[in-house]
Amino acid sequence: MRVQLISAFAGAREKAEREGQPVLAAVSVEVEPQTPIAMISALPGYDAQRFFWQCQTDVMVGFGATQTLTAESGQARERFFWCEQQWQALRARLWVEGPCLPRWCGGFAFDPEATTSELWRHFPAASLTLPRLMYLSQHGQAYLMVTHWVAADTRSDALACQLLNEWSQLLEKAEVISSAVEASTDYALQDCLDASLWKDQVADTIKAIQQGTMHKAVLARTVVMTLPHSVLVAEVLQQLSEHYPEAYLFAFERDGHCFLGASPERLVRLQQGQLETMALAGTMARGKTPSEDAGLSDQLMNSRKDRYEHQLVVNSLREALSPLCRSLTIPETPCVYRLAQVQHLLTPITGELSSEVGALSLVSVLHPTPAVGGLPRDIALRHIRAHEQMDRGWYAGPVGWLDSDGNAEFAVALRSGLLRDDKAYLFAGCGIVADSQPDAEYQETCLKLKTMVAALSA
Numbered sequence: 001m002r003v004q005l006i007s008a009f010a011g012a013r014e015k016a017e018r019e020g021q022p023v024l025a026a027v028s029v030e031v032e033p034q035t036p037i038a039m040i041s042a043l044p045g046y047d048a049q050r051f052f053w054q055c056q057t058d059v060m061v062g063f064g065a066t067q068t069l070t071a072e073s074g075q076a077r078e079r080f081f082w083c084e085q086q087w088q089a090l091r092a093r094l095w096v097e098g099p100c101l102p103r104w105c106g107g108f109a110f111d112p113e114a115t116t117s118e119l120w121r122h123f124p125a126a127s128l129t130l131p132r133l134m135y136l137s138q139h140g141q142a143y144l145m146v147t148h149w150v151a152a153d154t155r156s157d158a159l160a161c162q163l164l165n166e167w168s169q170l171l172e173k174a175e176v177i178s179s180a181v182e183a184s185t186d187y188a189l190q191d192c193l194d195a196s197l198w199k200d201q202v203a204d205t206i207k208a209i210q211q212g213t214m215h216k217a218v219l220a221r222t223v224v225m226t227l228p229h230s231v232l233v234a235e236v237l238q239q240l241s242e243h244y245p246e247a248y249l250f251a252f253e254r255d256g257h258c259f260l261g262a263s264p265e266r267l268v269r270l271q272q273g274q275l276e277t278m279a280l281a282g283t284m285a286r287g288k289t290p291s292e293d294a295g296l297s298d299q300l301m302n303s304r305k306d307r308y309e310h311q312l313v314v315n316s317l318r319e320a321l322s323p324l325c326r327s328l329t330i331p332e333t334p335c336v337y338r339l340a341q342v343q344h345l346l347t348p349i350t351g352e353l354s355s356e357v358g359a360l361s362l363v364s365v366l367h368p369t370p371a372v373g374g375l376p377r378d379i380a381l382r383h384i385r386a387h388e389q390m391d392r393g394w395y396a397g398p399v400g401w402l403d404s405d406g407n408a409e410f411a412v413a414l415r416s417g418l419l420r421d422d423k424a425y426l427f428a429g430c431g432i433v434a435d436s437q438p439d440a441e442y443q444e445t446c447l448k449l450k451t452m453v454a455a456l457s458a
């Protein structure tokens with residue numbers, strides 16, 4: 001491994017010499033498979049940034065930040081183009097060796113035009129980071145990816161030793177997290193906005209929809225969970241991974257604040273021009289017995305309100321994607337997607353991108369879908385800004401990764417929370433349409449919040 005790194009850095013140094021400027025070396029090597037959640041338990045606070053991502057195809061655990069594509073604030077669409085420009089500029093300066101491509105990992109705020117609060121100070125409008133060390137597991141193979149700026153005078157052997165040293169320390173300190181046997185009740189939960197006031201907002205939104213201002217708006221709320229001790233990110237991820245094996249598990253830690261969750265919703269997966277996305281909207285509780293569960297699924301499939309709420313998302317995705325795709329496959333009827341706490345209507349969507357549309361441009365076209373914003377988008381966003389009384393930050397924004405070839409995967413950051421010491425700020429929302437009922441919508445957010453409450457209290 002040491003020899004491979006030294007030789008790769010030597011190659012990068014030659015390029016730096018030729019070009020008269022430092023190059024961004026990204027070197028991957030095959031390693032022994034590790035327990036990813038155990039790795040995140042090692043070196044808390046490493047270089048102020050840690051990152052975790054797990055989905056059905058791959059797992060990534062990142063430490064530190066060699067380079068970040070960022071936008072502090074700005075217009076909703078602009079920040080994606082800013083990041084895309086920075087990404088293009090950095091591509092020209094890359095030196096890639098090994099079987100994997102470097103990945104920028106991070107996320108975007110839900111709405112950079114909304115008022116922001118201190119709560120999200122470490123999570124800007126856009127931030128995609130190239131980790132200094134990253135463990136990547138894909139199709140049963142495990143890799144270490146290291147990235148570093150290399151100049152004409154960089155000593156390849158010293159750099160390789162330093163990075164390998166950091167990797168060994170990580171492995172030494174990784175601790176396998178055991179599952180909790182019993183859930184604790186030793187916590188306090190508090191609505192940030194009184195339940196009756198939130199329901200009033202929902203009622204106002206229903207009225208605005210009935211008056212024809214818009215078709216749908218998603219309203220969210222925040223609860224604060226106070227625990228008897230500081231929360232350990234690895235323990236929460238362990239719980240989420242046991243109960244939501246099919247979800248996107250994500251964690252972004254910045255200066256001790258960690259945004260994490262288990263989202264059921266894919267925003268986009270892009271692999272060599274093949275696109276996969278989904279419409280996910282319409283929610284029902286899970287039953288306590290198989291027959292009650294099946295009854296609730298039928299109820300969901302036959303609910304006019306939920307089918308309409310769902311169809312608005314399908315229509316909007318079709319409209320957004322049709323001009324960009326050579327082919328687009330959208331099933332006529334949704335299916336029911338069951339999660340531990342709730343079940344949703346889901347329509348999987350696949351397509352082939354027709355032109356040179358970059359992954360971030362695609363994200364900018366899709367986000368926010370009416371599953372988290374509303375319809376028409378701009379009117380719904382204005383309504384949310386004026387009525388919601390919370391700072392969504394990265395909640396309901398795109399989170400994921402983008403590689404140097406433009407392949408990418410982004411989820412919508414739902415079923416999530418922001419951890420700060422002994423407090424967890426948890427978020428959930430629901431789609432409001434003309435037939436919605438404030439009490440039922442409140443109950444639906446309670447069910448969605450249970451994802452994180454259960455993981456934190458285990």
Ligand SMILES: C=C(O[C@H]1C=CC=C(C(=O)O)[C@@H]1O)C(=O)O
Pocket residue numbers: 218220265280281282283344370371372414415427428429430431448
């Ligand atoms: C906005 C959320 O869920 C969205 C995704 C699935 C179902 C939803 C619904 O039925 O309202 C929401 O559109 C959330 O979990 O906070």
